[in-house]
Amino acid sequence: MSAPTITLHVLGALRTYCAGAAQLSISAHTVRAALEDLERSQGDLYRNICDETGMVRRHLNVFVNSDNVRDLDGVDTRLAPGDVLTILPAVSGG
Amino acid sequence: MADRVILTIGTKKGVFVADAAKPRRNFALRGPFGPGIPVYSTLIDTRGAPRLYASSCNPFFGMKVLRSTNMGKSFEETKSAPAFPKDDGRVLANIWALEPGGGKKELWCGVEPASLFRSGDGGDSWEMVPGISNHEHARKWQPGNGGLCMHTIIRDGNRVHLGISTGGHYLSEDGGATFRASNQGVGAGFAPDPYPEFGQCVHKIARHKDAPGRLYMQNHGGWADWTGPGGPRPDIGVLRSDDHGKTWRSIAKGLPSDFGFPIVVHPHNADTVYVVPLEPSTRSCPGSAPAVWRSENGGNSWSRLARGFPKKQSYFTILRDAMDVDRLKAPALYFGTTTGQLWIGREGGEKWDCLFDSLPPIHNVKVAVV
Numbered sequence: 451m452s453a454p455t456i457t458l459h460v461l462g463a464l465r466t467y468c469a470g471a472a473q474l475s476i477s478a479h480t481v482r483a484a485l486e487d488l489e490r491s492q493g494d495l496y497r498n499i500c501d502e503t504g505m506v507r508r509h510l511n512v513f514v515n516s517d518n519v520r521d522l523d524g525v526d527t528r529l530a531p532g533d534v535l536t537i538l539p540a541v542s543g544g
Numbered sequence: 545m546a547d548r549v550i551l552t553i554g555t556k557k558g559v560f561v562a563d564a565a566k567p568r569r570n571f572a573l574r575g576p577f578g579p580g581i582p583v584y585s586t587l588i589d590t591r592g593a594p595r596l597y598a599s600s601c602n603p604f605f606g607m608k609v610l611r612s613t614n615m616g617k618s619f620e621e622t623k624s625a626p627a628f629p630k631d632d633g634r635v636l637a638n639i640w641a642l643e644p645g646g647g648k649k650e651l652w653c654g655v656e657p658a659s660l661f662r663s664g665d666g667g668d669s670w671e672m673v674p675g676i677s678n679h680e681h682a683r684k685w686q687p688g689n690g691g692l693c694m695h696t697i698i699r700d701g702n703r704v705h706l707g708i709s710t711g712g713h714y715l716s717e718d719g720g721a722t723f724r725a726s727n728q729g730v731g732a733g734f735a736p737d738p739y740p741e742f743g744q745c746v747h748k749i750a751r752h753k754d755a756p757g758r759l760y761m762q763n764h765g766g767w768a769d770w771t772g773p774g775g776p777r778p779d780i781g782v783l784r785s786d787d788h789g790k791t792w793r794s795i796a797k798g799l800p801s802d803f804g805f806p807i808v809v810h811p812h813n814a815d816t817v818y819v820v821p822l823e824p825s826t827r828s829c830p831g832s833a834p835a836v837w838r839s840e841n842g843g844n845s846w847s848r849l850a851r852g853f854p855k856k857q858s859y860f861t862i863l864r865d866a867m868d869v870d871r872l873k874a875p876a877l878y879f880g881t882t883t884g885q886l887w888i889g890r891e892g893g894e895k896w897d898c899l900f901d902s903l904p905p906i907h908n909v910k911v912a913v914v
Contacts, residue, residue: 509604
């Protein structure tokens with residue numbers, strides 16, 4: 451079965467790492483597969499999102515549509531056609 | 545172009561650059577570069593055309609190295625930053641030290657968790673130095689309050705001295721291929737054994753190129769009143785070595801506290817050394833009255849330098865990399881505070897003035913004449 455196409459929203463601060471793109475289309479069955487695609491196609495952007503062990507950086511949250519994957523199946527959360535993937539910094543102050 | 549005195553100021557919210565003509569009357573400030581992101585390390589690389597470097601330690605998106613080739617008018621990220629091999633398991637948490645290496649474009653970088661990286665191309669690519677990063681002690685080191693950081697890299701020919709908090713002092717005599725703990729005489733206050741083989745909370749190490757074998761160390765002092773196992777450890781905080789760091793002895797006698805962070809050597813006199821004694825509990829100067837202390841005889845005696853500072857009710861901290869000295873004939877010292885003040889101590893620290901009063905908390909100050 452071909453992988454569903456989803457949209458990754460790119461945070462403004464990270465667009466410099468993907469030639470200014472605000473959105474990227476990715477075909478992937480899971481969040482993990484989407485990140486692996488990103489590692490291959492947008493290495494600079496990927497390194498801002500995942501550390502050298504391949505884990506999503508500890509102060510970032512990954513949402514599929516409006517749900518934090520922490521409350522779903524983590525990076526193994528399955529994706530459906532048209533899903534929107536958003537990666538945001540955890541709230542902070544100071 | 546006439547010589548200018550240039551300062552790099554690493555802060556909690558980016559790196560600033562200030563410069564002035566040699567009389568050092570008026571410093572022009574620009575920045576912040578890498579705005580909003582903490583900078584723990586800067587380097588003014590004067591080999592060839594000057595290059596400025598800054599570590600941009602983004603807690604969300606990871607570590608970057610910034611480089612300026614136009615004297616700090618702008619900065620760009622290098623092509624890559626240090627990173628552990630994927631199968632190593634460690635994750636880079638901060639960049640604490642940037643130092644020039646042997647080759648014209650060689651850089652050395654100390655990071656958290658304590659490890660050493662080397663670049664041969666001015667910071668565009670990096671490789672981990674296994675002799676210390678994979679040392680048999682490396683997984684036994686513990687983080688101090690600032691994290692498990694490799695903050696000091698001193699190169700002296702084929703010798704390399706490293707300062708690790710908390711790991712202690714490590715010495716290589718083969719150009720960095722292998723290292724051994726070299727802490728004889730370096731005390732620890734937070735362990736039953738007052739003089740362990742390694743694990744000391746070294747705060748900073750300094751060297752003068754004209755005094756072979758001589759090193760000065762600001763260690764984590766403040767343990768004179770300890771009454772637990774191992775007994776009191778007075779004066780373990782300020783130390784000197786005369787044998788390339790193989791053994792160390794206290795030079796803290798005469799200081800109001802042996803706790804502090806930076807230690808700086810006069811550029812033209814290896815016997816003149818500066819520290820900033822702090823109360824261990826508040827990390828501020830004793831009596832809330834700021835002062836830099838200077839020894840002009842290699843640590844045998846100390847004098848207090850406070851002309852120009854507030855006389856009371858001042859509680860700032862000066863962190864390990866936040867003090868430096870320029871190399872002019874009558875050198876000036878500079879330090880930044882956790883309350884965002886940048887001070888200049890003219891005539892070797894005899895007279896102090898506040899250059900900038902409201903910067904973000906300052907982690908790092910470096911100065912060069914270029």
